[in-house]
Amino acid sequence: MSKVDLSVNISSLKLRNPIMLASGTVGYGNEIAEFVDLNKIGAIVTKSLSLKPRKGNPPQRITETPAGMLNAIGLANVGVEVFLKEKIPFLKKYDVPLICNIAASSVEEYVECTRILNDEDTIKAFEINVSCPNVKEGGLQFGNNLSAVGRVTEKVRAVTDKPLIIKLSPNVSYIHEFAKVVKDSGGDAVSAINTLVGTAFNIFTRKPKVQNVFAGLSGPAIKPIALAKVLEIHQKVDIPIIGVGGIMNWKDIVEFMIVGASAVQIGTLNFIDPTAPIKIIEDLEKYCLQMNIKSISELTGSYII
Amino acid sequence: MSKVDLSVNISSLKLRNPIMLASGTVGYGNEIAEFVDLNKIGAIVTKSLSLKPRKGNPPQRITETPAGMLNAIGLANVGVEVFLKEKIPFLKKYDVPLICNIAASSVEEYVECTRILNDEDTIKAFEINVSCPNVKEGGLQFGNNLSAVGRVTEKVRAVTDKPLIIKLSPNVSYIHEFAKVVKDSGGDAVSAINTLVGTAFNIFTRKPKVQNVFAGLSGPAIKPIALAKVLEIHQKVDIPIIGVGGIMNWKDIVEFMIVGASAVQIGTLNFIDPTAPIKIIEDLEKYCLQMNIKSISELTGSYII
């Protein structure tokens, strides 16, 4: 047995280790299971689900940038019904906390999705994606609108007792204001960050490289920004934070925890080395032993400023 | 003589080519002049000047990140008086438009700096840095505060007839709102973007790698974000835009121009290859010839979406 306690808590959700697989980067778990023993992972977050299936954006959907990538998948997903019928059975075979990420176009749709998914025991928590570029409320993007984020949190809270995580947009001036609204509206935790808005153009055709024009930037390029957002929240709001953005190795995870994350999500790295999450767990354990850390949760917010 | 017209206009400021050297990345021109024939550059922007000399932040001030760097220099500068006395004489020897970048802690200080510098003929335009992390108004950072940016623009406009450029912060939800305020308050152009807020921590000491904790992210990592900000402004506000952020080669410059920039600034690249700006000019010319572009300004906002 390991001498280091790697388990962490996000509100009432207990994870065997802080490593979650991020929404949109592991589909519904099937393909990644060929590389990762899901039973060893902290938690898995589904691709964003909407009420009805969504076809997503036409190609080209992705492009590479320096130390990063842009994507505009357009929330392609099977919808909650098909998810329950066709995707959950596979995930039931594993002993890994399943977190359903939900994306919707209105407060009502968020609530409806949650209600439909809530009875499924395999689902251990919800992560609400308020930061997808296509989702607007009153002309503003949901994720950039304090009162919209408050309203979604409150209404979804009303229909579920499971841990409720709100995934925040980084494309705002002060992310801690959003974390505060989440807390005040009954949310249990926040994930920070979703992708940053970016674009890229072909200089010969003058057309956007990603068909949707604006796309989301992820990968190591954004890590310093994600760390700053997590730190900002940690300094100002007392709410559990799940750190996401540019994690490539165990060191990045330690860095996220030091600046305030209780757990982390691995995204883009799954595309590059899908076996990394497992290797990282071992490395984290070694670090803790070396640093004489008994429980990895001691790291959370342990910065010395 | 060249067959391509590389000259561009930013309001009444005519540049021989679109390549400007960004504030804070070429000091006051002396050292860079060993590598770059300043007479060939579009314009040079000084390190941000304040009314009084500023010592800047204690070390460590910089650190590297994936395809980027963080800096928190803390606006170390000689102050406007010393600048006029000791730094201008060197720059006078060159035939290159000099743009003074100004950073201040209050509207009054911005106005005062501009007034003092305005009589110096060598100074061809002002760039107002409203996005430095240390500068606050009413608790908010200046650059994230629409009315503060409007007020600075208006008041500085009142004391100078030279082209007035406002350098915008990218750490906001909708940068075009700021560009609009600048335009409505009498500004002639905007520079986009300044650095993004980021941080990095040492995982063994748990201390910030940059002493100031929060620092500004620059370099190729941020290029997709900078491009998206320029495009957002171009789509919504009719004002000349100077594109800045992560430019490493001529292709990046073309990309910035396509999404809407009338000119560009090279920042971090000066540290890595100070001779690059000159090489890039030749490459730009070749591209224009190849693409049958007579005047490089045709590129500005020529995206096909």
Place this chain on the structure above:
Amino acid sequence: MLIVNSPVKEIKEIQKDIFLQKIYSPEIAGQIKPGQFLNIRVSETVFPLLRRPFSICDVEGDFIYLMFNIFGEGTRILAHKHIDDTIDILGPLGKGFNITDDFDLAVIVAGGLGSAPFPFLTRLLKDKYEVHSFVGGRTKNDVITYNLLNVQTATDDGSLGFNGNVVQLFEKNLPSFKDKRIKVFGCGPNAMLRALKEVCITHNINCEVSTECAMACGFGICQGCPIESTEQSDKYLLVCKDGPVFNVKDVII
């Protein structure tokens, strides 16, 4: 699907700017099929960040071959590997060509680097089937006939072979195949594959093509590589998982 680090054993410039890389990879060699591909991490660093997809060009015992040109940073780094440097391979990926159909004559139609998957396909077909190859390029430098059989060439500028594109050349030759049950295997730029599809549909010819698409993961988790299906308009197929080889009847290229 495996992730293996395999050593480069030989790098040859088989013609100007076209590289053939021989890699010792028994794991991959043992299970890969023609038309499948590999997603290769060319550097351990964050630059370039993503893997790069390459067709399996050929298999010989425990060795596999890649064929590529220097297109951007990733292929530049790949071309500059030294002997015994290892490369990080994820694969085999996707669905390859179906060679169990009912046909007598295999016709290969390749444009530019679209020749890459065909040496391996040819190796597996040649003992059982007659194989004819139509190979095109913009100029003669872009025509890659390496290890192909019964080759006819076409160039846009007429510098080699037929003056025109390779699909036109193929169509022109169709009459000569008229008594045979033929199957066409195509690879090249999407514009070429579109033209090939049209010809094959018109003449009711069985045709599979290997399509190209920007990819992140290569194995179905990122949804980055959609291609429009002719069957279902409400969802896309994925090039990396459902393809890269499709029957032209099944996709809108």
Place this chain on the structure above:
Amino acid sequence: MLIVNSPVKEIKEIQKDIFLQKIYSPEIAGQIKPGQFLNIRVSETVFPLLRRPFSICDVEGDFIYLMFNIFGEGTRILAHKHIDDTIDILGPLGKGFNITDDFDLAVIVAGGLGSAPFPFLTRLLKDKYEVHSFVGGRTKNDVITYNLLNVQTATDDGSLGFNGNVVQLFEKNLPSFKDKRIKVFGCGPNAMLRALKEVCITHNINCEVSTECAMACGFGICQGCPIESTEQSDKYLLVCKDGPVFNVKDVII
């Protein structure tokens, strides 16, 4: 200041994990002075992005030498260069050691890779002056005495030479120099340089140290490398331009 691409001609591991790289660079060799440094771009790509500063370790005719260990990604890439790969050098940078002072005996005090600038300094001093070297490290593997003269060693763990740090060793030996006009040249971690400064100030010994600091440009345009001056409290000196060598009297380390 120049930017040159110079070919690597030899890479040697002079002791476990310590590399010496010989580079053909007549341009740099012709003008660099001991204590000056080079800012090296180890990759043409954006990773790593910034140049890496290295002391000039030695100069022999048209060749220069660098000494380094594999610390992170940049030095890893540098250590894996092949013969005749070129490296992109910006330099010479900064102010070197002043060897025109009035002294009879040069005393070198080096900790760990702080030995790097001293082979060159020793080469220039040895004909005119007596040179004594005190070299320390955490363990015996960290003690680098390469091409130094009259060496005494110290290790924190006592595995080689004096059991303690190199500044203590130097101080212990001070009495033996008491009739000579000595000048001390120090390089090593800042904590060591602080201790060395204290000893030298206490005993009124002329001492120059080469300081270390994170750098972006290396030539004075980024303001990234401040060091507190003893003269002026209202502004910092720059390590890259005003240093990296400072007289201990002039800076607060």
